[in-house]
Amino acid sequence: MTQTNTETRKERNPSITRQAILQAAFMEIFRNGYQGMRLENVMSETGLTKGALYHHFSNKQTLGYAVVDDMIQPMMQSIWIDPVNNADDPLLGLITAIEDLPDKKPEQLIEFGCPLNNLIQEMAPLDNGFRTRLDAIMESWLDTTEKALEAAVQAGQIRSDINCHETATFILASVEGCIGLAKSAQCGNRLRTCLKGITGYLNSLTVQSG
């Protein structure tokens, strides 16, 4: 085995390398925001050099977009969209998605908030490429939630006089707001207190409670 480097030879695997860069960039953005992300930190966390980084991504912006498309979008898909779409009971599917939130990555959720919302609040006014990508995720999130509410109406679970579009928007706003409030206090209790408000609201929509 020829060994030109002092360190152990790195096996080449471009897809794994790319994934490692994306993972490190995601965490950097999650903690510090996109503007606060330092490519130097992405390098040190992956053990790669600037050459490798710029081989896979042409610039910082492209890397940022890729984090949205290849990391954040799949997360939202697996945390909310898929479970809610596949739930047998539409209302229970929504409630479960909400109640499961604190269990996913509790410490990260409270310390750093929601990766999607963080980037929206930072970048929406500054970079329309970010904004359109992020709002597309938001729209699909809204769409899934709205359809679940419509199904819950059809199933006779919640009142038929509610506006599902308005209600879905309100629910997602509340979810993001709750995570944001918990981040402000850096406190899990505030998250749970706040999420109870959402489930309480959902219960107020049920027919038997009217």
Add this chain to the structure above:
Amino acid sequence: MTQTNTETRKERNPSITRQAILQAAFMEIFRNGYQGMRLENVMSETGLTKGALYHHFSNKQTLGYAVVDDMIQPMMQSIWIDPVNNADDPLLGLITAIEDLPDKKPEQLIEFGCPLNNLIQEMAPLDNGFRTRLDAIMESWLDTTEKALEAAVQAGQIRSDINCHETATFILASVEGCIGLAKSAQCGNRLRTCLKGITGYLNSLTVQSG
């Protein structure tokens, strides 16, 4: 009149100069975040130099803290805390505070969001000095809202079985969430849609609607 400068002589007024710096810094932070704020832009927007800036504020962090204390806190006071505290009708005071939001600075609210929430989401995990200042504003905002709910209970306006603390937390989370969603879409309709969800929720708390 001796005139050493080429430009017109600047009259000296330290308090006005300080306010001008704070105003420019606030807008810079509002648009770009604290990390994105450039002191050079604060200088160019005020027409001042770095010497003047560093005369009034010892460093960037001190300026950032002053923006929180001297700009954002008074804004929250005048937009929400004072009107809600001084309202004759506690429930109407809350509803009015919510419904008035889009009228304050509509284009800024939708484009840049909420100055308080922006800074919380950006800085809470990064700088505890920011976080404690911002969360103190949040706490006073929560406190005012909770007391208004308690007064509404006392006045027989809303059901007495609700948890005012939990409800206040939920309402403020929803407000911030709605502003955040509108910012994502850069769309006033989504803000109004979402805020209707909040007022609808408040109505669901009233006694006659139970």
Add this chain to the structure above:
DNA sequence: AAATACATACATACTAGTTGGTATGTCAAG
């Protein structure tokens, strides 16, 4: 009331460190 002394309120010029980006070299795989 004029002169002096001193602190405040700025301006100018510079520095050190950071950061995104590039040019080029090298090793490995097909």
Add this chain to the structure above:
DNA sequence: CTTGACATACCAACTAGTATGTATGTATTT
């Protein structure tokens, strides 16, 4: 042996912060 996958070395621009100079207001002294 050509192309892809990296490493090394370097640069130009930016940015917070500093050192220092100067003009202005104000209190004190005589």
